[in-house]
Amino acid sequence: MSGRLAGVSTVFRREIATVVRTPGYGVLAVGLLAALGGLLAAGGGGATGFVPAVVDLLLPTEALVPLVAVVLGYRALLTDAASGELAVIRTYPVRVGEYVAGVLLARLVALVAAVGVPYAAIGAVVWLTAAPDTGIFATHTGVDSPLLYLRFLAFVLLLGAAYVSLAAAVSALAASRRSAIALGSLALVAGVLGGDLVLLRSLAAGASPTTVPASIALAPNGAFRGLVFEHVIGVAFAPEGGFVSTGRAVASLVGWTLIGAVVAGVTLAYGRRVDAAVERVRREIGD
Amino acid sequence: MTRFDPFGDPSLPVRLALAALVLAAAAATAGAFVADPETAAPSPVAYDDVVELGLSSETDALMAGSATIPRTQVFYSQLQYVVGYNGVESFAAALEDDRAERQFGYPVVAYVETFDDARPGTTERGLFDAELAGEWTPAPEAVYVVGSDARSPAGETVVPFRERAAAEAFTADHGGRVIDWGAVRDRSFDTDSAAAVRGMAPDRWTAADQRIAAADRRADRPVSVVVGEDAPTIGAALAAAPANTTVAVPPGTYEETLTVNESVTIAGEDARIRGDGNGSVITVRAPDVAITGVAVDGSGNETRDPDAARSGRDPEGGAWDTNIQLGYGHGDAGIRAIDAPGLFVDDVTIEASASGILLRDGSDAAVRDLRVNGTEEWQDGFMGITGMQSRVTVTDSEFAGGRDGIYLHRADDSVVRNSEFADNRYGVHLMYTSDALIADNAFRDELFGGVTVMTRPSGNAIVGNDVRNSSAGIQASGTRAYIGYNTLVGNELGFSTSSRGSLYERNVAANNELGARATTVVPSSRVVENDFVANADHAAAGAGALRVWADGGRGNYWEGANVGIHDPGERAYRPTSPVDGALHREVALVAVRESPAVALLDRLRGTVPGARSGSIIDPAPATEPYASDRVAAALDPDAGPVHADWRARSGGGEGDRNATGSNAIGTNTNAPNATKRGAATSGVADV
Numbered sequence: 018m019s020g021r022l023a024g025v026s027t028v029f030r031r032e033i034a035t036v037v038r039t040p041g042y043g044v045l046a047v048g049l050l051a052a053l054g055g056l057l058a059a060g061g062g063g064a065t066g067f068v069p070a071v072v073d074l075l076l077p078t079e080a081l082v083p084l085v086a087v088v089l090g091y092r093a094l095l096t097d098a099a100s101g102e103l104a105v106i107r108t109y110p111v112r113v114g115e116y117v118a119g120v121l122l123a124r125l126v127a128l129v130a131a132v133g134v135p136y137a138a139i140g141a142v143v144w145l146t147a148a149p150d151t152g153i154f155a156t157h158t159g160v161d162s163p164l165l166y167l168r169f170l171a172f173v174l175l176l177g178a179a180y181v182s183l184a185a186a187v188s189a190l191a192a193s194r195r196s197a198i199a200l201g202s203l204a205l206v207a208g209v210l211g212g213d214l215v216l217l218r219s220l221a222a223g224a225s226p227t228t229v230p231a232s233i234a235l236a237p238n239g240a241f242r243g244l245v246f247e248h249v250i251g252v253a254f255a256p257e258g259g260f261v262s263t264g265r266a267v268a269s270l271v272g273w274t275l276i277g278a279v280v281a282g283v284t285l286a287y288g289r290r291v292d293a294a295v296e297r298v299r300r301e302i303g304d
Numbered sequence: 305m306t307r308f309d310p311f312g313d314p315s316l317p318v319r320l321a322l323a324a325l326v327l328a329a330a331a332a333t334a335g336a337f338v339a340d341p342e343t344a345a346p347s348p349v350a351y352d353d354v355v356e357l358g359l360s361s362e363t364d365a366l367m368a369g370s371a372t373i374p375r376t377q378v379f380y381s382q383l384q385y386v387v388g389y390n391g392v393e394s395f396a397a398a399l400e401d402d403r404a405e406r407q408f409g410y411p412v413v414a415y416v417e418t419f420d421d422a423r424p425g426t427t428e429r430g431l432f433d434a435e436l437a438g439e440w441t442p443a444p445e446a447v448y449v450v451g452s453d454a455r456s457p458a459g460e461t462v463v464p465f466r467e468r469a470a471a472e473a474f475t476a477d478h479g480g481r482v483i484d485w486g487a488v489r490d491r492s493f494d495t496d497s498a499a500a501v502r503g504m505a506p507d508r509w510t511a512a513d514q515r516i517a518a519a520d521r522r523a524d525r526p527v528s529v530v531v532g533e534d535a536p537t538i539g540a541a542l543a544a545a546p547a548n549t550t551v552a553v554p555p556g557t558y559e560e561t562l563t564v565n566e567s568v569t570i571a572g573e574d575a576r577i578r579g580d581g582n583g584s585v586i587t588v589r590a591p592d593v594a595i596t597g598v599a600v601d602g603s604g605n606e607t608r609d610p611d612a613a614r615s616g617r618d619p620e621g622g623a624w625d626t627n628i629q630l631g632y633g634h635g636d637a638g639i640r641a642i643d644a645p646g647l648f649v650d651d652v653t654i655e656a657s658a659s660g661i662l663l664r665d666g667s668d669a670a671v672r673d674l675r676v677n678g679t680e681e682w683q684d685g686f687m688g689i690t691g692m693q694s695r696v697t698v699t700d701s702e703f704a705g706g707r708d709g710i711y712l713h714r715a716d717d718s719v720v721r722n723s724e725f726a727d728n729r730y731g732v733h734l735m736y737t738s739d740a741l742i743a744d745n746a747f748r749d750e751l752f753g754g755v756t757v758m759t760r761p762s763g764n765a766i767v768g769n770d771v772r773n774s775s776a777g778i779q780a781s782g783t784r785a786y787i788g789y790n791t792l793v794g795n796e797l798g799f800s801t802s803s804r805g806s807l808y809e810r811n812v813a814a815n816n817e818l819g820a821r822a823t824t825v826v827p828s829s830r831v832v833e834n835d836f837v838a839n840a841d842h843a844a845a846g847a848g849a850l851r852v853w854a855d856g857g858r859g860n861y862w863e864g865a866n867v868g869i870h871d872p873g874e875r876a877y878r879p880t881s882p883v884d885g886a887l888h889r890e891v892a893l894v895a896v897r898e899s900p901a902v903a904l905l906d907r908l909r910g911t912v913p914g915a916r917s918g919s920i921i922d923p924a925p926a927t928e929p930y931a932s933d934r935v936a937a938a939l940d941p942d943a944g945p946v947h948a949d950w951r952a953r954s955g956g957g958e959g960d961r962n963a964t965g966s967n968a969i970g971t972n973t974n975a976p977n978a979t980k981r982g983a984a985t986s987g988v989a990d991v
Contacts, residue, residue, distance in 0.1 A: 030311050060905045062916060065384065069915045076904040149384040150847030150917045154825060155353035157346045160381045160412060161915060167336035248337070253382045253409050253912050 024111040028119025032093075036127045042089065049085055050135035052077070054142075063143045065150075066161035068253050070143045071169045075245055079238050082173055083180040083205055085132055090184025091201035093124050094281055095191050103285070113286040121185055121278055128177045136173055140166045160252050169249045175270040176241040180208060182277025183237075189284040212236020230262045237273050240266035345413040346379050346386075348440035354386045355826040357804055358394025358783075371431035372424075373456050374438070374464055375417045381409030382914030383849055385826050392416055392448065392462040396488055407827060407852060408914040415440040419463060420470035426454050426478065432461050441466045444485045452480030462488060498807035498830070501786040505765040506951045508741035512719035515697045519648035519670035523569045523594030525550045531558070538562055538570070538577065553577075553598060563587045567646075572598035579603050584640035584662070592646035595639060601655035604636035607686040607707075632713060633692040637662035638676075641669060641694070649674055656706055658686040663694035671698045678706020682729040682751060687711040691718065698723055708733040709747075712740070716761075720745060724945075730756045731771070738782075739763040746945035750774035754795075757782055757803070764803075770945035771795060777816070780806075787811065789931075789948035793938045797821055798839065801851075804828045810948065812931055814838050814938035819879075822920055827851040835861040835929040836879070838939060842888070843879035843920050850913035851920045859924035864888025868897065872927035876910065880919040 036042060056077050062069030094117070097103040106116060144163055149156045187204050191197035216232055216239065224232070233239035243261020251260060314322070354377050376389040387408070389395040395414065398404040417438035424434045432454035441464070449463040449471050463480075465471035471482045528534075528549030535541035539560050541551045547566045555574035561583065564570070567590050579585035579602035586600065608631035638654035640662045641647045647669040653676075654660040660676035663669050671689065679685030688703035689696060691712040701723040703709035709725040712718050713735045721743040725731035731747040731754045734740060738761040747754035747769065754771030757764055757780035765786040770793070771777040777792035778799040785803035790811045792798035798813030800821040806829040813819035819839035820831070825848035832855045836842040842862055845851060853860055864887035865877035875897075878884045883902060887893050896902060910921050929935045937943040 034311075056901075056905065059901070060909075061919070062909075065917045066915050068382070068912050072908045072911050073905055076907055077901075151825060154355050155349035155386040156384045157379050157386060159379070159383060159409065159915065161384075164336040164339050167332055171333045171336065250908075250911060253915065 021112070021115050024115035025119045025122070028106075028111065028116050029123050032120045032123030033126065036123060042127060042131055045085055045088060046131040046135055049081060049132065050138060052081060053135055053139045057139060057142070063139070064147060066147045066158065067140070067143055067163060067166040067169075068161050068250060070139070070147075071166065071245065071249050074139075074169075075242070075250075078173060078176075079242065080209055082132055082177045083209055083238075086128060086177040086180030087184040087187075087201045087205045089124050089127050089131060090181040091188050091191075091197050092194065093120050093181075093185045093188050094285065095188040095194065095197050098189075098285070099193065114282050117185070117189075117278055117282040117285065121182060121281075124181050124185065125178055128181050129174060132177050133170065133174055136170050140170065165249050165252060169245060172241055172244045172249075175244075175267070176237055179237040179270050179273035179277070180205075182274040182281075183208065184277070186277040186280035186284070189281040189288070208237055212239050230259060231265055234261050234265040234269045237270055240269040345442075348377055348415045349386050351375055351377060351388055351417075354388030355824075356388045356390065357398070357826065357828045358389035358391050371427055371429075371457070372434045374419070374432070374461065376414060376443070377440070378414040379412045380404075380914060381412050382912050383408040383826065384915065385849070387826055391456055391458065392464060392488065393460070395443075396462075396491065399489060400492070406913070407849070409912070414443040416443050416446050416464040417441075418446050418466040419474075420466045424454075424463060424474055430455050432456060432463060438464075439466065447471045447482050447484055448488045449474050449478075449480045449482055450488070450491065452478040454478055454480075498784045498786050498805060501763050501765050501784055502788060502807060502809075504739075504763075505741055505743065505767050505786060505788075508717075508719055508739075508765065509721065509743060509951060511717075512697050512699065512721060512741070515719075516670050516672055516699060519594065519646070520650070520672075522592055522646065523571075523596060523648050523650065525569045525594075527552045527571075530554065532556070542566070542568065542570075559602075561585055563589060564593050565590050567592040569594040569596065570598065571596050575599070576601070579638075581605075581657075582636075584637045586639045588639065588641040588644040588647055588667070591644055592648075593641075593644060594648040594650065595652060596648075596650040597652070599653040599655075600638040601657075603638050603657050603659075605657040605684070607635045607658045608632050609634035632687075632690055632711070633662070633664040635659055635662065635686055635690070637686075637690070640664075641667035643667060645694075648672075653677075656685060656688065659690045660688045660703075660706070662687075662690045662692075663696060664692045666694055667691075668695040669697070671696065672700055674698070674701040676701075676703050676706065676709075678704060678728070680705060682707045687733075688725075688728070691715040696720070702726075703728060703731070711735075712737045716740070719743070724748075725750065725754070727751070730754070731774075732756070733758070734761065734764065734780075735759050737761050737764070740765070742766045742769060743950075744768040744947045745770070747771040747777075748773055750776075752776065753779055754792075755780065757785070766790065768947045768950050770947060772945075776800070777813070778811075782806075789950040789953075791934050791938055791946050791948075792816060792819075801829050801831060806830075807832075809833045810930055810950070811835070812837070812929075812934045812938055813842070814935060817841070819843050822846060822848070822851045822853075824848065830855045832858050832860060833926070833930045835931055835935050837861075837863045837929065837935050838888075841879070841885060843885075845880050845918050845920050847918060850910070850916035850918075852910065852913055853920055853922045854924045857924050859922040859926055861926040861929045862888070862922065865922070865925035866927055867891060868894040873925060875925075876906065876921055876923045877925040878906075878909070878919060878921045 056073055057063040060073030062073035183204050184201055187200040188197050191200050233243055244266045246260035247263060373390045374392050376392055376395040378387045418441040419434050419438045422434040422436040422438050427433045446464045446466055447468050454461055454463055525548055529541040529545045530552040531538050531541045532554055535544050537560055538553060538558050539562055542564055545551045545568050550569040550571050553572040553575040557576040557578055559578045561579050576599040577585055581602055582604045585603045635658045637659035638656055643665040645666055645668045647667055649671045651673045656676050656678045676688035685706040687708045688706055689710045693714045696712060696715055696718040698720045699722050703725045705727050708730045709728045709732055710720055711733045715737045716739050718740045720732055724746045726748040728750055729752050731750050732742050734757045736759045742755055753776035754774050755766055755778045760782050762783040764782060766778055766780055768789045770791045772793045774795045776797040777795045778787060778790055779802055780787060781802040783805045785806040787808045788810045792813045794815045796817045798816040798819045800823050801808055802823045804824050808831045811834045814837045816839045819836040819842040822845040827849060831853040862877050862879060866872040867887050883893050883897050910923055934946050934948060937946040
């Protein structure tokens with residue numbers, strides 16, 4: 018392993034160690050599992066199959082997964098900067114890009130563990146327990162299949178990745194832990210509600226509904242919801258589809274992840290200079 | 305103890321395991337998107353195991369002949385149960401109706417029964433029949449004969465074949481032409497729906513009017529013999545009277561057991577005919593006999609043939625109900641008719657030790673103003689009227705005590721209306737009886753239930769009845785039933801939706817322990833515009849897919865559904881949910897209902913109804929009761945039975961009319977022939 022990969026790998030390992038030593042993340046995963054289990058029990062969809070289970074989980078997931086992702090990411094880049102460790106790290110031959118990539122990768126692994134594992138556990142429970150109400154008639158699974166749940170899980174992780182990355186960007190922008198919490202909450206609310214509110218506003222302002230399949234994919238939540246409708250729940254309906262443009266939705270989720278990473282990197286790389294510039298301007302005005 | 309060391313290089317096995325895990329996850333994810341979950345078409349199952357929709361296979365017409373209905377089994381995308389349709393046309397009609405698709409998804413695969421090697425033909429009655437069982441063939445691969453002379457009890461039938469040659473061989477014998485699946489789907493079939501049964505209910509009422517009027521005219525015969533003047537006993541008078549005359553029976557008590565072998569009228573006036581406690585009191589063995597103005601008692605108490613149960617268990621014996629046919633048709637009765645069509649019983653009171661009236665072997669009878677007082681304990685007695693293979697028309701009668709008020713077995717086209725039932729086991733009990741009309745009756749304190757329909761007949765209409773304080777209001781199985789405008793108050797169960805492909809509308813379920821119970825595993829009926837008020841629980845569901853109780857934008861009225869701060873009718877209502885189901889009892893649940901958790905879960909609940917289980921959802925609960933006057937009358941403890949003016953509904957909104965207390969059971973002291981409780985009864989106020 019040499020050059021950049023070595024840098025990424027080292028930062029990644031260091032970050033993994035940080036994650037593992039944070040017991041709060043374990044509690045987070047357990048909490049998510051409890052919430053999902055509660056939804057499954059209260060909703061009842063999981064009793065008969067994967068598709069109704071996904072129907073029950075879909076809307077709560079839109080809030081829960083971003084929340085967990087933001088919690089995982091909102092301090093990812095802040096702590097090193099605040100403690101001065103980042104300044105130390107930067108004396109080593111590690112570029113900012115490598116540093117950000119390493120941290121983000123580690124946080125994504127944490128996401129897979131904290132979100133993917135509870136969701137997978139729920140899927141396993143459904144797999145083991147879902148059965149028709151009565152056995153006196155011949156039954157079949159319809160189009161219900163564990164594959165559909167696997168698709169759902171993939172979309173969940175894509176959504177989570179976008180939010181982890183955006184939260185990391187927030188953590189790079191924030192100057193203190195308190196402002197990180199504030200900015201993270203803002204990102205959460207903006208992501209979960211903002212995209213749809215903007216879409217609603219544009220429709221109210223006269224945008225053509227034919228643009229919705231494309232525009233709903235722009236916000237991470239809209240893209241996620243569209244993908245689940247299109248590839249998981251919609252499969253149980255006659256083939257019509259068209260809830261969202263699949264390519265755009267996937268590109269949107271991946272795009273948000275990349276945007277978050279780039280913003281984080283740029284902030285870390287040039288933030289000081291911007292700060293310095295701002296300070297200089299302020300001083301000049303003050304004079 | 306292994307320590308987590310992120311900086312040391314992991315050992316080779318760990319690295320391999322990690323790589324394998326990542327690869328497996330990637331492959332599984334890719335596979336999940338590449339694989340098409342629709343492609344795995346299930347194989348056909350044994351037809352006995354499907355949930356059956358479409359034509360009934362248990363109508364009397366079908367069971368009498370050994371006819372065959374080509375069957376279909378369908379695997380819907382959202383539904384876990386395999387659905388069987390009797391009749392290819394039933395399935396084609398279901399495909400045309402988008403309700404099936406909304407509730408069950410689309411058909412992943414459908415198999416039709418093909419008759420290439422089954423020696424298909426027709427019975428002498430023109431019904432399609434095959435000597436051997438058919439084979440299952442995917443519907444798009446089969447060919448279909450339409451327009452042949454083979455028919456089903458419901459009309460035209462489509463006969464599927466695997467090979468075109470076999471189909472053409474069939475058309476050579478039976479006419480018709482061969483088309484493919486696409487063409488079958490494009491045809492529109494005249495499938496008889498429950499809505500058609502609704503339309504027929506007024507016609508059946510009119511037919512009953514005509515039957516009664518005709519019987520009344522027939523009974524009006526010149527007096528030939530007066531008992532006590534021309535003959536010492538009624539028996540002697542009957543022997544002396546020529547056909548088509550009247551035997552007049554003056555007031556008095558006559559201790560006789562009679563057999564009527566001529567078409568005469570026995571016209572009593574305060575006359576009582578008392579048997580000797582053995583066998584039936586009056587046995588009718590001639591057509592068009594009329595018995596009016598008498599009271600009958602003193603029959604034997606043999607409720608059925610004690611030997612029938614044994615002989616009926618003959619394993620080679622025909623239908624399973626041989627036992628019942630032999631047994632139930634052969635007990636003692638006040639009036640017993642055997643192969644005696646055209647019997648007219650008018651203004652007769654029977655103290656029944658076993659059956660009041662027993663009709664057997666095509667003894668089609670018209671009954672008006674009959675009063676049967678059965679035994680205290682239902683186990684001791686038998687039915688008010690037992691009708692075996694006899695069409696029965698009953699109006700303005702009363703049945704108290706005994707086993708069932710009216711028990712009909714293979715008695716198609718029967719009508720029971722304007723009558724009162726109390727303290728029976730069942731009020732009206734139908735077996736294998738199709739196309740009947742049970743209308744505007746009042747039932748009180750029935751031990752097992754008001755109206756019950758067993759087996760799977762088709763096309764019964766149960767309309768405008770009032771059932772109170774009974775175990776169950778209406779439990780009707782079968783197909784294509786119309787259950788409308790009934791008022792069910794204070795029962796343990798208001799009604800059950802046991803009949804499939806049926807229409808349940810405009811019923812009022814008030815003050816019951818349970819308003820309605822959804823029973824069929826695969827929903828196929830419409831339940832709309834019913835009012836559920838003041839029930840402990842409005843509705844419950846048995847095993848099976850989620851039931852959507854609405855049709856288009858019309859739902860039902862549920863007391864409590866609109867409690868809260870949202871606009872009435874805005875929120876879907878789930879009577880089976882612990883939150884919604886208690887809204888009418890506890891207002892605090894409004895706050896629970898508006899919680900984000902409940903809202904998020906409820907939001908998409910109706911999207912894949914077929915894949916869900918055990919509950920009922922009404923996406924469009926009504927804001928006002930559909931029959932507010934009947935609801936008000938149901939909740940008023942002093943009001944008498946209520947009957948909706950269902951025959952006039954074509955004119956628009958519902959005009960309920962409330963019968964006054966004078967018609968309440970127990971207070972009715974009808975003078976003979978004085979009260980004909982029809983639409984024009986004086987004690988009925990139009991509102």
